Amino acid sequence: MSVSDVEEAQKKSTRTRPERMQALATLPVFFKLAGKRAIVAGGSEPALWKAELMAATGAHVEVYAETFVDGFDALASAPPGGSVKLNKRAWSPADLEGAAIAIGASDDNEDAAAFAAAARTAGVPVNVVDRPAFCDFQFGAIVNRSPLVLAISTDGAAPVLAQTIRSLVEALLPDGLKRWVEAAKLWRTRGGQLGATAAAKRRFWNRFVDLAIDEAEREPREADFDALVRAPDKSPPSVAIVTVGESADTLTLRALRVLRTADRIFFDDDVPASVLDFARREAQRFAIGPDANGDANGGTTGAVDRIVDAARNGERVVCLIAGSSGRVEASCNALSRALHNAGLDMPEITFAPRLASDAS
Known part of the structure; x- marks a missing residue:
């Protein structure tokens, strides 16, 4: 191996920073509207x-129109939250x-433009239904497991696609998850019991x-909180080997x-960059060479040692290996031997690429 080969291998084995965020067509934000005025024209x-x-968020909604379709009276008398006041003008x-x-809902472009201009003059964020040119923000398709709320946007290009994606996501998220999010809101207030350091809390x-x-x-129970708190501060060693296909679409839900x-x-050189986008931004990333056996010929000196050290310290480690590389079996065997030699009696977890028939 030449000097330049060694330098290149060392460069690849060092920690890499997450890629900078790609351009966003729109900024996803969540307004807290409880107790605030919301205007609907x-x-x-x-x-x-x-x-x-708007009422479901707890806002005090004021609706202005000369005529109202059926349903407004019932909404005003029994809103899902907040209040709804109808102003017949x-x-x-x-x-x-x-x-x-x-929020404006007008079929008249002149009225829509005037409403948007008046809202901006008053310093109020405005949306005019089906009039993107007059909007400061847009509504996405909503997955409601409140307080777990997801919004899906196509920047107004394909609302039907956003609704279809919403249906797919809803099928993946049990309705009961909202109870666990409610429990999390309560348990988060007990910060001192969750751990002495940021890492322990995580x-x-x-x-x-x-x-x-x-x-x-x-239903989550108080006993669940007690059990989570009493669990060892350092998690048991965890090493997952994820076999990656040609794109992030091949990842199983368990792998994600x-x-x-x-x-x-x-991760090795052949892993698509899009796969790393699914990781936490705080996660440390290490590029490795053609295999994970850590010898000089592989160009990944110390890679396995770092994996073993991280596992021994209770960190959750994921090794991403491209399925097309033909190195999966060799990498699994090398890691298995190293973990065994380090006295970490635990099986590595391997996730294969998702096939068309894989429903998970």
């Missing part, structure tokens, strides 16, 4: 849906003063996630789960 079906949505610029959010929440996913259909909770990620 219009009495149509789209206005009715937006008024109900056209909106005026003064109505927007002091509002937290403004391990608590990693254990919480494992339990919440595995037991999503049942361990990748999202990894503290350290070792």
